Amino acid sequence: MSLQDTADRSNCTAMSDVLNRIGDKWSVMVVGILARHDTIRFNELKRSINGVSQRMLTLTLRNLERDGLVTRTIYPEVPPRVEYGLTQLGKTLTNPIQALWNWSAEHHGAIIDARAIYDQRETAIAAEQPRKAAYARG
Amino acid sequence: MSLQDTADRSNCTAMSDVLNRIGDKWSVMVVGILARHDTIRFNELKRSINGVSQRMLTLTLRNLERDGLVTRTIYPEVPPRVEYGLTQLGKTLTNPIQALWNWSAEHHGAIIDARAIYDQRETAIAAEQPRKAAYARG
DNA sequence: CGGTATCCATTTGGATACTG
C-alpha cells in the first residue's frame, strides 16, 4: 500500500487503526523511551515522561502490550517489580517513529512561525468582521 | 534530535506538538490525499475520506492551514469554489507519513493477531478471577 | 458550494483513594 491508494477506503483501515495507537500523545513517547532502554520499570518510565498520569501510563502500556508492541514481565517479588520492553514488532516501529521525530525537530520552528502569522491575520480580520469565528474553538 | 533525546523534556515539546496535529485521524488522511492531488475542492476531499463530517473536515483543514501545511484558495465565483493543496512544508511531511503508512500496511496483520491472542487470554483469566478488569474500559 | 452556529451525547483523562 502507498499514498497512491489513499482513496481506497478498505486499505485505509490499517492506517486508521495504527494511527489510533500511534496517534496518541503517550504511545509514541513510551515507544521512544523503550527503544533505548532494553527494559525499564513502571515508575522509571513514568518519571521519564513529563506530565503523564499513572492511569494514562497504565492504559497506554496495556494497549501497546495488547497490540504486540510491548512486553510486560512481572517479577513476583516484594515489593513487586514489573519490567517493560519492546517486542520485535515494536522495534520495527522505531524506524517510522524516528522519521517523524526527525521531521518534527526539523520543521517545528516553521510550524510555530506559520501559526503566529495565521493568528495575527485572523485577529486582524476578526477586529473588522465580528462574524465568522471559524467554529470559535469547538 | 533523535530517539536518544527522549528523556530530555524540553526536546519532547516539538514531537508532542507535531503529534497533536499528525496524530488525529483526519489530518493524516487529508495530507495523504492532498499529496496526490495538486489541488482539490472541499466536497471532493470530503467524498474521498470515508466517514468524515463536514465539521471535522473544516476543522482539520483550518488547523493544517494554520500550521502552514495546507493552502486554501478561495475563488470568488458563484457557486463558490475553494481549493486545497499542500504547501512546500506540507510536501516534506509526506515522506514520514509514507513511512508510517508502509509500516501499517506491513504490520497491521500482526497487530490484529496479537490483539486476538491477548483478548483470548484476558477473557480466560477474567472467567476465573472476577477481580482486576484493567480499568474496565475507561 | 463551502462553510458557520448550536445542541448534545459520548469519550477522555486528571485527581483521589485504596490494594496486594
Added chain:
DNA sequence: CAGTATCCAAATGGATACCG
C-alpha cells in the same frame, strides 16, 4: 512498587439547521 476503582470536569465530535 505497580497498579485498580471511582468520580467528575473538560474536550471531542456527530447531527442538525441555517447562511452568503
